[in-house]
Amino acid sequence: MPHTEPALEARGLTKSYPGGRGKPRVEALAGLNFSAEAGTIFALLGPNGAGKSTTVKILATLTRADSGAAFVAGIDVGRHPEEVRRAIGFVAQKQVSDPLDTGRENLVLAGRLQGMSGPAAKARAGELLARFSLTDDGNRQVKGYSGGMARKLDVAIGLMHRPQVLFLDEPTTGLDPEARADMWAELESMARTGEMTILLTTHYLEEADRLAGRLAIVDHGRVVVEGTPEELKDGLHGDAVTVELAMPRGGGGREVPVSGALEALSGVGLLRGPQLDGNILRGRADNGAAALPLLLRLLGEAGLEVASATVSRPSLDDVYLRHTGRVYGNEQERAA
Numbered sequence: 001m002p003h004t005e006p007a008l009e010a011r012g013l014t015k016s017y018p019g020g021r022g023k024p025r026v027e028a029l030a031g032l033n034f035s036a037e038a039g040t041i042f043a044l045l046g047p048n049g050a051g052k053s054t055t056v057k058i059l060a061t062l063t064r065a066d067s068g069a070a071f072v073a074g075i076d077v078g079r080h081p082e083e084v085r086r087a088i089g090f091v092a093q094k095q096v097s098d099p100l101d102t103g104r105e106n107l108v109l110a111g112r113l114q115g116m117s118g119p120a121a122k123a124r125a126g127e128l129l130a131r132f133s134l135t136d137d138g139n140r141q142v143k144g145y146s147g148g149m150a151r152k153l154d155v156a157i158g159l160m161h162r163p164q165v166l167f168l169d170e171p172t173t174g175l176d177p178e179a180r181a182d183m184w185a186e187l188e189s190m191a192r193t194g195e196m197t198i199l200l201t202t203h204y205l206e207e208a209d210r211l212a213g214r215l216a217i218v219d220h221g222r223v224v225v226e227g228t229p230e231e232l233k234d235g236l237h238g239d240a241v242t243v244e245l246a247m248p249r250g251g252g253g254r255e256v257p258v259s260g261a262l263e264a265l266s267g268v269g270l271l272r273g274p275q276l277d278g279n280i281l282r283g284r285a286d287n288g289a290a291a292l293p294l295l296l297r298l299l300g301e302a303g304l305e306v307a308s309a310t311v312s313r314p315s316l317d318d319v320y321l322r323h324t325g326r327v328y329g330n331e332q333e334r335a336a
């Protein structure tokens with residue numbers, strides 16, 4: 001594979017499903033495009049029903065697109081699905097390991113099913129148990145594993161045959177915060193080696209922010225924005241600056257209404273898009289911390305009293321809101 005060829009590529013994918021009982025068809029994908037470089041983690045983020053799972057299923061050859069094309073490790077998924085299957089690992093949300101077998105037995109079986117010889121499968125199983133800190137538990141039945149251990153075993157199963165591309169569908173959903181942090185550390189170390197491309201779907205913005213080299217936000221079957229987490233946050237043009245103004249108590253000689261705040265800042269170019277919402281002044285600045293002292297001075301000189309001021313780096317939540325017009329957490333909670 002030439003170095004410049006993406007490890008994953010979706011070009012204009014469309015897919016609809018029957019709506020059922022005379023209802024119109026459901027448009028799951030409406031011309032979805034993205035590409036991921038080899039050796040990176042690429043995350044697909046989006047609300048429930050956005051089309052993430054459908055995209056992954058098409059790339060992993062589990063379903064076909066109605067139109068468009070997709071390539072995995074340079075192989076056309078529509079034309080050579082068998083070849084694609086050999087090149088990928090797929091870690092679904094549902095546990096795949098047999099609870100009555102030991103972790104090691106599960107791994108060896110997965111390797112044998114992939115066509116590995118007995119000794120090769122055993123050696124690889126030992127290697128993966130060590131990599132996921134499961135060596136001490138490798139000879140215990142999986143039914144005694146914690147949720148986090150069982151999930152790590154599932155990822156290890158997906159890695160047995162050394163895939164070039166690994167699909168990870170919500171790898172930490174349902175895990176407690178400690179197990180989630182542990183899984184993140186494992187995935188980060190896999191990403192560092194750059195030996196494999198990982199396509200991650202996740203509901204956790206924090207997970208995508210931390211793990212993904214690049215990410216795409218999917219909404220209504222299309223990629224609405226794609227980039228590195230930093231690029232996407234920088235695209236919001238600066239830090240969010242929030243100033244809470246003290247309400248005038250009335251009667252004081254120098255006190256002016258808070259509405260004077262916008263006037264005090266006009267023409268200075270310190271804050272972009274300044275807005276006054278009650279007594280809260282909001283805007284953006286390239287370097288919020290550097291802008292704050294002058295901002296406070298100008299407000300003070302205009303006779304306004306500041307109760308508090310905060311500067312925050314934009315988060316992926318802000319990026320999501322900007323591109324989908326909806327607050328991320330609200331939707332996920334409603335769907336849960």
Ligand SMILES: Nc1ncnc2c1ncn2[C@@H]1O[C@H](COP(=O)(O)OP(=O)(O)OP(=O)(O)O)[C@@H](O)[C@H]1O
Nearest residue numbers: 017018026027028047048049050051052053054055
């Ligand atoms: N087998 C199916 N039959 C009918 N409709 C389907 C089928 N699979 C998915 N859909 C619909 O296609 C759309 C996209 O679903 P998809 O599962 O790809 O979204 P998603 O982004 O993965 O959502 P989630 O985060 O909830 O897993 C949704 O409207 C969904 O209801």
